Every structure is written in structure tokens, then in C-alpha cells.
Amino acid sequence: MNRSLMILLALVSFLAVFGLTQVIGAPAPTPSGQRDAAGCSRHQPVEAAVGVLIDLTDAPAPEHLTQLEAIRSDILRTTPISTKVLVGALTPTLETRPVTLLFAGCNPGSKQGAFTDRPSPAPIDQIWRVRYAQPLAISFDKARELPTSKDSSPLLEAITAFSARADFDGRLKDRRLVVLSDGLQLTPGAYSHFRGGDLWQAYLASPLPAIAQADLTGVKVEFVYLLRPEFAQRQTEQHRAFLTRWLLSRGASSVLFRGIVQPVLAKR
Numbered sequence: 135m136n137r138s139l140m141i142l143l144a145l146v147s148f149l150a151v152f153g154l155t156q157v158i159g160a161p162a163p164t165p166s167g168q169r170d171a172a173g174c175s176r177h178q179p180v181e182a183a184v185g186v187l188i189d190l191t192d193a194p195a196p197e198h199l200t201q202l203e204a205i206r207s208d209i210l211r212t213t214p215i216s217t218k219v220l221v222g223a224l225t226p227t228l229e230t231r232p233v234t235l236l237f238a239g240c241n242p243g244s245k246q247g248a249f250t251d252r253p254s255p256a257p258i259d260q261i262w263r264v265r266y267a268q269p270l271a272i273s274f275d276k277a278r279e280l281p282t283s284k285d286s287s288p289l290l291e292a293i294t295a296f297s298a299r300a301d302f303d304g305r306l307k308d309r310r311l312v313v314l315s316d317g318l319q320l321t322p323g324a325y326s327h328f329r330g331g332d333l334w335q336a337y338l339a340s341p342l343p344a345i346a347q348a349d350l351t352g353v354k355v356e357f358v359y360l361l362r363p364e365f366a367q368r369q370t371e372q373h374r375a376f377l378t379r380w381l382l383s384r385g386a387s388s389v390l391f392r393g394i395v396q397p398v399l400a401k402r
Contacts, residue, residue, distance in 0.1 A: 138324040176241035182217040182308035186210065187233065187296055188225040188277040189315035189333060189360075191287045192397060198314075198360050201279070201393060205312055205358060206274045210267055220302055224315070226286035233295045234280065234299060237273035241266055254295065287320040289313075290346035290380065296350040297384075309353040311386075316360040317377050327368055333376040351385035359393040360381040 168176050187203060190198070214217055221237040242261055293313070296302060302309065318327045325340040327333060337343065357377065361369060378389045 156187075175216065178216075180216070180218045180240065181218065181306060182214065183306050183310070184213055184217060184219050185296055185302050185309070186219070186221045186313045187224065187292060187315070188221070188274070188312045188313065189287065189289055189292070189313070190277060190280070191224055191226045191283050192316065192362065193282050194278070194360070198255050201358050201360065202277070202314060205299040205314060206271060209312075210270065211339075213241045215241050215322065216275075217241055217308075218301055219266075220296075221273040221277070222285070222296055224281050224289065224292040225280060226283040226288060231295070232288045235299075236276050237270050238301060239266055239269065248343060253285060266379065285320070286322055287317055289301050289317065290348070291320045291321070291341060291346075293350075293381075293384075294346045294348040297350055297353075301340050304349050304351050309350075310356070311350070311353050312356045312358065314358045314360065316362050316365065316369065317357070317373060318362075318365060327373065327376075328365075334379060337376070337380070350381060350383040355381050355389045356385045357381075357389060357391045361393060378399050 174357070186209065188202065193200070201379060218240045219237065223232040223233050224232060224235045226232070242265055246281065293311075293394055296311070297304075310347075320328065321340075321342065325337060327340050358373070359369075363374050374391055374394075378391075381389045
């Protein structure tokens, strides 16, 4: 047997053992069992994440709960497969931890959207429901049960804490942040949106610029603005302009307000 034939036979044997797709770089289906309990791949890093920050520090009105339900429905309907979803709630009674994490997991795919390593739609849908849809839905319910407070609403600090999480920080290629809040910042003894005046100048004169150093580089922010009639004099266009300016100053690529008659859209 000549040398060329021996090399050819060796190459054929190699391909038979390791698979042609491994050699030419084509994507191979993920083997069964290669996702963790959260539905995330054990071997491929998460590249996209959607964060939901729920601020119900003031008792929510019925229409606010409707907006909360709309977010939950949107996340379940639109989040791409393998994208990580994080749901956190602002917790004003926990001074050292302004965010309570309620859910963290990847969308593993449903029968409409592909688990390539599963034999039939039934197991696929069951995994999607048990690992993802049900725990995600429960997390939104838990947010409604957390303590409320009229004395503290550290929204900027909560956004900062959220952005610093290892599974939502700037190493991800694609980040989206959905904030459900009335936007009325209240850091006792330091800064408040209830005092009126120039909100931005008051912010610059406060300790917050040194505290609320959120890294929102490239983040697409959707702000679901909870209107409160009792605070109509505070929830003005100038108030939304402050929130937009702060979010953009921290690196957000865009800011879209929802829940108001004329959405405020800004892009860098």
C-alpha cells in the first residue's frame, strides 16, 4: 500500500469517528443534556440578555399591574432562544442590596422554536414550560408581594446594581433592559425627585454620581412609565428628560418610554 493511499484511508477513518461537521466547522446539534437547570448551554457562553427591573415601591394601581402583565407576556412571546432573562425587583428596605433577583434563566426553546436535541415537540414544550415559562411567571407574582415604602426608592442605585451582575454586564454582546417604574428617585438624605427644581443640577450636587455608576454601554432601555395622578406635578416632561439624560450618560444606546401619551425616544 502506497503512502498516499494510507493517508487517504486514515483521513476517512478520522471523519467517520469525529464527524465531518467537526472538521469543516459547520454547527452540530447540541447533544441531549447539554443545558443546565436554567436552560442555558453548558458549552456556549450566553451572548444576549434581557433584564426586567420592577419598581413597585409604592403600592401599584390596577393599571400598573396590567402593565406588569404586559411585560411578562412580551418577554415570554419575544425573547429569542438561548437569551438569558433576569427579573429583579427594587427593594427599598434592603439598603445594601437595592435589587432582589427573582428569576434568572435562558429561554430553552418551545415547540414553536427549536430544541434540536429533543425527539418530539411534547418534551420540548414541557422543558420550556417547567424550566422557563412557569418560573418566569411566578417571579412576576413575587414582585407584587415585596414590601412597599414611601420613604425610599433608590431607582438609580438599583439600575446600577443590575448592570453590575456578572450575567448582565458589559461583556454581553446584546443587552436590553426593561424598567417598570414611576421613575421618582428617592435616596433618603441624599437626593429626591420630590423637591422640584433643576433635577440634573441637584443630582450633580448629590453623592449619587459617585454611587450610581451604572455600566449601560450599548443597552437598549425600555422604560415602562407608571403614571401616578398624585405625583402629576413631578412626572413631567422635564422628569423624563432627566431619566433619559442619566441613562444615556451611563452608556445606553437608546431610551424608549412607554405608558405615556407621547413616548420620549432618544438615541446616542
